[in-house]
Structures are given as structure tokens and as C-alpha cells.
Amino acid sequence: MDRRHFLKFSAAGGALLTGCAPFQVKDTKAHVVVIGGGFGGATAAKTLRLLDANLKITLIEPKTQYVTCPGSNWLFAGITNLTQLSVDYRTLQVQYDIDLVTQSVATIERNIRQIRLTNGDSIGYDRLILSPGITFKWDAIAGYSAEIAAIFPHAWQAGLQTRILAQQLQAMPQGGVVLIVAPPDPYRCPPGPYERASMMACWIKQHNPRAKILILDSKRSFSKQRLFEAGWRANYGYGTANSLIEWHSLADNSINELHKASKTVISEFGDRFTGDVLNIIPAQMAANLAMHAGLTNPHGWCDINPLTSQSVEDDCIHVIGDAAQFTPMPKSAFAANSQAKACAMAVFNLIHQQPMSEPHWINTCYSLIAPEQGISVVGVYRLDDEKRRIIAVEGAGGVSHAFEEQISRSEAGYARSVYQNLIKNSFG
Amino acid sequence: MRWLLMWLLMTAQPVHAEFNPQSVVMNCLICHDSEKNSSSGEVPDLAGLTSAELHQALLDFKYDRRFATLMPRIAKGYSDAEIQAVADWLSQ
Numbered sequence A: 001m002d003r004r005h006f007l008k009f010s011a012a013g014g015a016l017l018t019g020c021a022p023f024q025v026k027d028t029k030a031h032v033v034v035i036g037g038g039f040g041g042a043t044a045a046k047t048l049r050l051l052d053a054n055l056k057i058t059l060i061e062p063k064t065q066y067v068t069c070p071g072s073n074w075l076f077a078g079i080t081n082l083t084q085l086s087v088d089y090r091t092l093q094v095q096y097d098i099d100l101v102t103q104s105v106a107t108i109e110r111n112i113r114q115i116r117l118t119n120g121d122s123i124g125y126d127r128l129i130l131s132p133g134i135t136f137k138w139d140a141i142a143g144y145s146a147e148i149a150a151i152f153p154h155a156w157q158a159g160l161q162t163r164i165l166a167q168q169l170q171a172m173p174q175g176g177v178v179l180i181v182a183p184p185d186p187y188r189c190p191p192g193p194y195e196r197a198s199m200m201a202c203w204i205k206q207h208n209p210r211a212k213i214l215i216l217d218s219k220r221s222f223s224k225q226r227l228f229e230a231g232w233r234a235n236y237g238y239g240t241a242n243s244l245i246e247w248h249s250l251a252d253n254s255i256n257e258l259h260k261a262s263k264t265v266i267s268e269f270g271d272r273f274t275g276d277v278l279n280i281i282p283a284q285m286a287a288n289l290a291m292h293a294g295l296t297n298p299h300g301w302c303d304i305n306p307l308t309s310q311s312v313e314d315d316c317i318h319v320i321g322d323a324a325q326f327t328p329m330p331k332s333a334f335a336a337n338s339q340a341k342a343c344a345m346a347v348f349n350l351i352h353q354q355p356m357s358e359p360h361w362i363n364t365c366y367s368l369i370a371p372e373q374g375i376s377v378v379g380v381y382r383l384d385d386e387k388r389r390i391i392a393v394e395g396a397g398g399v400s401h402a403f404e405e406q407i408s409r410s411e412a413g414y415a416r417s418v419y420q421n422l423i424k425n426s427f428g
Numbered sequence B: 001m002r003w004l005l006m007w008l009l010m011t012a013q014p015v016h017a018e019f020n021p022q023s024v025v026m027n028c029l030i031c032h033d034s035e036k037n038s039s040s041g042e043v044p045d046l047a048g049l050t051s052a053e054l055h056q057a058l059l060d061f062k063y064d065r066r067f068a069t070l071m072p073r074i075a076k077g078y079s080d081a082e083i084q085a086v087a088d089w090l091s092q
Helices: A003-020 A039-051 A072-077 A088-098 A162-170 A192-206 A227-236 A289-291 A333-351 A405-427 B002-012 B022-030 B051-062 B071-075 B080-089
Strands: A031-036 A058-059 A065-067 A086-088 A099-101 A105-109 A114-119 A122-124 A126-130 A134-136 A177-182 A212-217 A245-249 A257-258 A264-267 A273-275 A279-280 A285-286 A315-320 A360-370 A373-383 A390-392
Touching: A031 A039, A031 A390, A039 A058, A039 A088, A039 A122, A039 A126, A039 A333, A039 A405, A065 A245, A072 A162, A072 A192, A072 A360, A088 A099, A105 A289, A114 A162, A126 A134, A126 A279, A126 A333, A162 A192, A177 A273, A192 A212, A192 A227, A192 A245, A212 A289, A227 A245, A227 A360, A227 A373, A285 A289, A315 A333, A315 A373, A333 A390, A333 A405, A333 B022, A360 A405, A360 B022, A373 B071, B022 B080, B051 B080
Parallel strands: A031 A058, A031 A126, A058 A099, A126 A315, A177 A212, A177 A279, A212 A245
Antiparallel strands: A065 A086, A105 A114, A114 A122, A134 A285, A257 A264, A264 A273, A360 A373, A373 A390
């Protein structure tokens, strides 16, 4: 770009940037605070450091270890464990000079650009990157709650609940029934419930072959459905009387009640389903912190300007990951990593008053049908011509060519390999 | 009201954003290691590849001249000029 163009872009950029003038005088370090140490937050902090050696970067995350949701379904087939799924923040601290604050956030005081921690401390910011993840709409299913989830785990934030659910599956009586209540759109990891059913079926096929997994779905269709169903037919007798997996679409008749004593879930029209193991995955929204800070829309998600990932409510706050609406991108760890990078570039350009570069995003989600059989979905995303909306690039993306032996074996290998690199790329 | 204001603001000022290959390349590195990677051995690392090699591979994926489970679906998302710029950046 020549200087004339550079100045033109700078001037245009400058006009858009005025809402969030830096507190610091020139030549002192700008301070970027990142809230949330999942894939979005970790990647944002790391990428910012790679772009700018001088910024002060703080990452606030209450946990010292993070159990990744990607890969956590593999635990049900007995091919991973929580230790293998755990990451920490040491590399980000030591190699990338990120200040780690192991505390919970109480409030975001937007008017004075300050974060109040639950221990009473406060941290000021020039720009805040919020990657807080999700919470659950507990009131969507009467009788279900955060406390009851310790008994009937959602296991949709990986960790102890994932292990409890796996133990329940393994302890299930012969010929028992697992109920997976799948959530309405939009939610974290669209293929997740179906990969989970696959991994559970893989386990019961070996250890409890008369058992059955019922997916009770509030949707009419689901991610990679054709591939999942082909894989289930090939492995688990799907479509026959002895199928290990049954998928029931309860569109317009969603599960809205749990009767815990009888381990029964009940739909709007009164259909009852009783199981031995109940995996209830409720409807979701952005984490409470985002709502309390006034950054959510009536559906509970954070609207953003996709060029910069700035909240439409606050120019100084960028929101990424599952909490943010990057429609049509799905909510996934891969997508959060991709969003974090585009966000970090925007934050860098805003702080240095440089012209914006066009953001580019990719999402890839692998799912395992069986330990050696994988399928994938890909999306390539960019801004539309007006630079206001995210579009999936036409002709690109899509699902695996077919559920075919050689391809699915390759994709199972890639699933594991991509998982490892995604961790390395996000956390150091 | 807020949306109306945003709309007015955004339609009043054209939004400029230049293509920057770095913003694509950062996504390549989610799956592909940029360093020599002898351990995992599934997804190829991108270390040591020349711009010409990368350019050819990406075009072959885009135009279905080379089979791969996933890359053809990604390469179709970019123009030939963007692919050239990405290959140049990756090989640096």
C-alpha cells in the first residue's frame, strides 16, 4: 500500500475509532484485558502478544486448569481421560508474557473501564476482550437446575460432569436406556450431542449390547446428519429394531420437565421418556457476566460488529467465542480460535490507529463415529461486500464427501491431530 | 433506536478493510504446525515449503486436481490472487 492510500485508510479508520479513546497518554503501554481462558480468550491473548511485544496483556480466568470440550466426548468410548483433556496457562504466562489473574470477575464497570474481581480487587483496561462462554437457560426444563445437573449431568462444560456421566454409563444395568436431551439452536458445538451418542454407542456395543441411546431432540434436523446416520447404520444397527441409537425429533414438542425420582423427562404435549442415565443438555445463552454487563440481546447472545468484533453496546469491549453472535459461524472452539485472531488484529489496529484489515474466519469440526471413523464439516467465512455481515463463502465449505471407509479412517486420524494442534495453537 | 443509529453511522461512512494474507494464514495454523513436527504425523506441517509449492498445492486443491479429505473445501473459499498472497506469506 502506498503512503497516500495508507493515509486515506488511516483517516477512515480514525473516524470509526473515536468512541474508545485510550486513557493512557501516548508512549505508555496500552492495557488489554482478556476475560475467559477458553479457546477464544487464550488465543486472543497469545495472538495479541505475537502482534505486539509491548502491550500489557492480562488474562482473567478463575480456573488454573481448563478441560477442553473438544475431545471430551471421546471419554465415553474410553479413548481419553480428563488429564489428557486438561491444559493450563503456564506457557501463556512464561513464553508470551501474559499476566494471569486467577480470579472470578464480579462486575464490569463499563463507565470507568474497570473490572471488579470477586476478591475486591479492580483492574482497569483500555480495551477488553470478553470470551466468557455460555450458561444454561435453567428455566427451560422444570425440575432441572445447576444443582440437579450434578446428578443428571449436562457435561456441556467439560470436567467433573463428563467423568460422572461416563461412570453412570458404565454402571448402567444390562439393557438400560440412556436419554440424551439435545438442545435447541443456537448452542455450543452443534454436532456434539450426536458425537456423544456415537461414543456412548461405541462403549455399549462392547459392554452392554442390549442397551439403547435415545436422543430426544428439539430440532427437526442436525449437523452432519446424513454422515452421522450413515455411520450409525454401519456401526450401530441404526434404523433396525436392534439399533443402539434412536433419534427422536420432538420439534414443537420439546422436553420441558424433569421428574427426577422416576428419571423421566416429559415433553410439552405430555410424552414421557424414562431412562437409566439422563444427559440433559439445556438451551444456552451467553455467560451471566455478559448479560449483567448489558452486552446481550433479548435472546441472550452478544451482538457484535463483525469487522472488529466490538460489542454493539460498547466500543471498548470486543466479544468473541460462544457468547458472541458470529452467525452463520457455529459455536465451536475452532471458531473461537479463528474469531480471537481476527479480534486481536482489530484490537492491534485500533490501538495503533492503523487501517483495518479484512477479517477471515474458518471453522472445522471433526466428529468421531467410532475411534477409527471420523467425519467433518468446514466453513469459510468473510464479510459481505458492505463489510457489515458475515457470510459463508459460496462454493466452499461443507461436509465430508461421503461416509466411506478410507475417508472416515483418514478423518479420524485428522480429528486427533487437529485437536492436538488446536490446543498448541491456542494455549501455547 | 440503537440499530438505526448504527445503520446510519455505517451507511454514512464506507467501511474500508484491506485483504491481508496474515489474517488467512493465522487460520491455516490452527490445524497445520508451522514448525517441523515429527511427532503427530497426521496433518502435514508447513515448515520449509516454498511459495511455489504452496501456491501449486492450494490451486490444485481449489480446482480438484489433487485429492484431500478437507483442503479442497477450504481452498475454494479464496480467489487465485488471495491464494498467491497466502502462499507467499506462509513461505516467509
